[in-house]
Amino acid sequence: MRKEGARWRGRFCILNAARAFSIPSVGGEGRIGYITAKRVGGAVQRNRARRLMREAIRALAAADELPPGWDLVLIAQNAIVADDAGMAQVKDEIRWLLKKVNQANPAEPAKPATNR
RNA sequence: CGAGUUCGCUGGGCGGCCGCACGUUGUGCGCAAGCAAAGCGUGAGGAAAGUCCGGACUCCCCAGGGCGCAGUGCUGGCUAACGGCCAGGCGGUGAAAGCCGACGGAAAGUGCAACAGAAAAUAAACCGCCGUGGCUUUGGCUGCGGUAAGGGUGAAAAGGUGCGGCAAGAGCGCACCGGCGGCGCAGUGAUGCGUUGGCCUGGUAAACCCCACUGGGAGCAAUGCCGAAAAGCGCGGUUGACGCGGCCCGCCGACGCGCAGGUAGGCAGCACGGAUCGCAAGAUCCGAAGGUGCGUGGCAACGCGCAUCGCAGAUAGAUGGUCGCCGCCGGGUGGAGUAAUUCACACGGUACAGAAUCCGGCUUAUAGGCGAGCUCGAACA
Numbered sequence: 001m002r003k004e005g006a007r008w009r010g011r012f013c014i015l016n017a018a019r020a021f022s023i024p025s026v027g028g029e030g031r032i033g034y035i036t037a038k039r040v041g042g043a044v045q046r047n048r049a050r051r052l053m054r055e056a057i058r059a060l061a062a063a064d065e066l067p068p069g070w071d072l073v074l075i076a077q078n079a080i081v082a083d084d085a086g087m088a089q090v091k092d093e094i095r096w097l098l099k100k101v102n103q104a105n106p107a108e109p110a111k112p113a114t115n116r
Numbered sequence: 117c118g119a120g121u122u123c124g125c126u127g128g129g130c131g132g133c134c135g136c137a138c139g140u141u142g143u144g145c146g147c148a149a150g151c152a153a154a155g156c157g158u159g160a161g162g163a164a165a166g167u168c169c170g171g172a173c174u175c176c177c178c179a180g181g182g183c184g185c186a187g188u189g190c191u192g193g194c195u196a197a198c199g200g201c202c203a204g205g206c207g208g209u210g211a212a213a214g215c216c217g218a219c220g221g222a223a224a225g226u227g228c229a230a231c232a233g234a235a236a237a238u239a240a241a242c243c244g245c246c247g248u249g250g251c252u253u254u255g256g257c258u259g260c261g262g263u264a265a266g267g268g269u270g271a272a273a274a275g276g277u278g279c280g281g282c283a284a285g286a287g288c289g290c291a292c293c294g295g296c297g298g299c300g301c302a303g304u305g306a307u308g309c310g311u312u313g314g315c316c317u318g319g320u321a322a323a324c325c326c327c328a329c330u331g332g333g334a335g336c337a338a339u340g341c342c343g344a345a346a347a348g349c350g351c352g353g354u355u356g357a358c359g360c361g362g363c364c365c366g367c368c369g370a371c372g373c374g375c376a377g378g379u380a381g382g383c384a385g386c387a388c389g390g391a392u393c394g395c396a397a398g399a400u401c402c403g404a405a406g407g408u409g410c411g412u413g414g415c416a417a418c419g420c421g422c423a424u425c426g427c428a429g430a431u432a433g434a435u436g437g438u439c440g441c442c443g444c445c446g447g448g449u450g451g452a453g454u455a456a457u458u459c460a461c462a463c464g465g466u467a468c469a470g471a472a473u474c475c476g477g478c479u480u481a482u483a484g485g486c487g488a489g490c491u492c493g494a495a496c497a
Binding site for chain 1: 134135136165432433436437438468469470
């Protein structure tokens with residue numbers, strides 16, 4: 001992901017995105033990973049950050065706002081805990097980051113996922 | 117009521133909507149492993165934390181003894197065990213309730229003690245005091261001897277105070293006090309009390325050391341089992357290339373079968389165990405760790421008996437997100453009341469912190485709240 005994907009930085013988290021077929025996958029396409037490093041805080045803070053990001057993605061998926069064919073990695077930033085962000089703020093930011101993903105790499109014809 | 121102190125408890129609640137993990141039930145799909153959606157049940161803490169002690173459990177090592185190393189260190193008890201807890205003793209501290217203490221040994225040995233001071237440990241004479249000799253310009257100077265009472269130094273100076281005694285002094289003698297030893301009494305004991313003796317041996321052991329007691333090593337990433345893919349080895353001789361190549365044979369590859377190793381990964385450990393019945397799902401019974409309640413023994417820690425429950429198991433790590441209402445705390449504004457107080461409104465805050473094999477402790481973090489005991493002070497009756 002780090003090599004292949006693009007990367008955008010927000011206030012609460014960093015988004016890494018790569019075409020799902022660019023990396024051989026086992027679990028199918030549209031995978032999402034969350035990174036909450038120790039710099040974010042203790043176990044309580046890291047759990048909080050991960051839950052917020054996961055809940056935001058779930059809400060976006062329910063509203064069908066996730067672009068298909070992308071693998072995503074979300075990296076929590078200090079501010080997500082330090083600034084006491086709510087789920088709505090995190091969701092807005094991820095939506096904004098996803099828009100940038102689409103602008104930078106528009107409408108490629110979806111190739112079939114290269115599942116070995 | 118105020119100030120202090122000890123012990124114990126608690127550490128948000130309710131409801132929508134949308135989710136997560138595990139278990140389980142029947143259903144659907146699938147040859148199967150399994151995968152789906154649905155129902156039901158369960159789902160973080162007093163510290164889950166630090167990983168500082170002690171156990172359970174697992175593997176490795178293991179004749180017996182010694183040396184070494186590490187830990188503990190008043191006494192008695194509790195406990196599976198402990199460096200933990202309870203009770204007691206002693207010392208320190210506080211006006212008291214209380215709090216604090218690695219609290220064995222310094223007459224086994226070795227070492228160490230800056231600065232100051234004459235001297236810091238087989239005592240010691242700087243000033244001073246006393247005796248005596250010499251010199252003398254009659255102010256003193258000086259030799260020898262005695263002396264630890266006084267001065268001064270220091271964290272610490274060879275028991276303390278008083279009286280006697282003496283040339284001056286000194287446990288030199290006596291009284292009281294302190295310390296040490298013996299004896300008696302009380303106590304399981306630490307120790308306390310009494311009595312007696314000679315007249316006394318400085319500090320430091322979280323310095324080496326001595327004494328007593330305890331301790332094999334490593335840890336759930338322990339350990340056991342299964343085990344891809346790729347590579348490897350063996351066999352087969354269906355097939356292809358090469359060796360003059362049609363057959364045999366050799367060799368290389370494909371294909372098929374097998375093999376060990378044990379990587380990725382998975383399962384067990386690990387989320388109670390066992391027995392009986394049943395094809396199974398499950399049902400019934402018995403019992404453990406542990407929780408709760410009652411009774412009981414003990415000052416207490418804790419033990420015993422009965423009843424009842426017997427309770428999270430993720431694997432980059434589930435136990436949540438969001439909205440509304442309420443509670444609690446804080447100061448503010450306004451109203452009521454002599455006042456304590458109380459009502460309303462908006463605002464701000466609501467901690468520390470997230471299981472990872474499981475228990476018993478310790479330590480540290482923590483907004484706020486509740487209960488009980490004790491001490492001192494003030495006021496009232």
